[in-house]
Amino acid sequence: MLKLTSALLLGGLASTASFAEKWHMPTPYGDGNLPTQIAYNFAQEVKDNTKGELDITVHSGGSLVKHTEIPRSVKTGQVQMGEVFMGILGNENPIYKHDNIPFLATTYPDAEKLWKAAKPAVAKALDKDGMVLLYAVAWPAQSLYSKEPVNKLADLEGAKMRAYSPSTSRLADLMGTTPTTIQVPDIPQAFSTGIIQAMVTSPSTGVDSQAWDYVNHFTEISAWIPKNIVVVNKRAFRRLDKASQEIILDAAANAESAGWAGVAARAAKDKATLIANGMTVSQPSPELIKELKAIGKTMSDEWKAEAPKDVAAILYNYEK
Structure with a gap:
């Protein structure tokens, strides 16, 4: 069951007709993970550059919506946007499996190249489901x-x-x-x-x-090297003015760049933590x-x- 209160629902798509909007962004992973940290930075950049007119609250660790229910929640407008591990969508469309095929892309440069090759098809598939692709963040190699x-x-x-x-x-x-x-x-x-x-x-x-x-x-x-993707409800996005849309897209591009720039270092840091703990x-x-x-x-x-x-x-x- 979705952990959505009536107050959150009242703050949903209906609120997109006015400024000083509050959006909700469920994510499946905890605050210590790179994708979640980037999500917080993304939300803050949007808030800063819209001068507070669009305030995105990140709900990490599945605290608002369970991971498997996030895509449906965004698609139906119960939340405006969300983050999901792309591979869980594999039963809906095989293109979502591209980064879950063992030994197809095992280095970060190859994984980024694979994403560029798949991204147009992924964006098209999401668009058909009423969602706009914003950005992706890679995980360290599995x-x-x-x-x-x-x-x-x-x-x-x-x-x-x-x-x-x-x-x-x-x-x-x-x-x-x-x-x-x-x-x-x-x-x-x-x-x-x-x-x-x-x-x-x-x-x-x-x-x-x-x-x-x-x-x-x-x-x-x-x-x-799999990825999380961040998506936004297409109707909610289109109801924003063009300036706000551009701010979101710019922040999304920055988020994706930060992910590719930081994933290798995060992998090394986390591997060192495993070793340090025996x-x-x-x-x-x-x-x-x-x-x-x-x-x-x-x-x-x-x-x-x-x-x-x-x-x-x-x-x-x-x-x-």
Whole structure:
């Protein structure tokens, strides 16, 4: 259920006809994460440059709307804007999976290049759903957390693996594990109660959930670099005057630039925090990488088959 009060609803789309508007922006992750910090900066820039006429309140950590409900809440106008992990939209349109394909783009320059290739298609799909794409923020590369060392996939056979998107569910299947959907706030309890035994996620999520309390090993497979996207309800955006729209778009461009500029440093900082708290950080064995790249090839082929024309266009723009 949405955690929306009547007061918030009264401050919804109906308020966009007047100035000194107050908008609400739910985000799924906590304040310690780079995407959330950038969201606060974005909101402050908009407020400053509109001279307070547009005040965006960031509700972090799923405190206003649950993660999986954020896209629908923005689309229907229950909130004006929101942030979402793009991969959770993969069942709606295969183009949202482009940054969840293992080993398609594993460096930050390649991930940014892939985003530029996919961005027009993503914006078009969101527009059809009544939303305007504002900006994206990349996560650090996704790697493997486990209680015991993992040198080959057989070491994980039968384990329950955290899943958080259609692509990560498929990955868990292909790894010989059981996919189990767990959102970030529930990770510690899921490990402590045996609901999951492993996960593939960023060093930032590991720090945010204090992974050292329940796992010992972080294997840097760096399989892919996913993104959060920030979207705004199209009707709410269009009701703003042109000057306010431009301020939002300028702030969004600055937010996206800040994300690409800061993600590598955040990854290094968070990995150092894992080490400082006693976790063993290691490079993957050649056998493990070979097995994972074979899975990546399978997932890439499946992705292409889902939407041959759209996926081919993204890959063409990415590879050219």
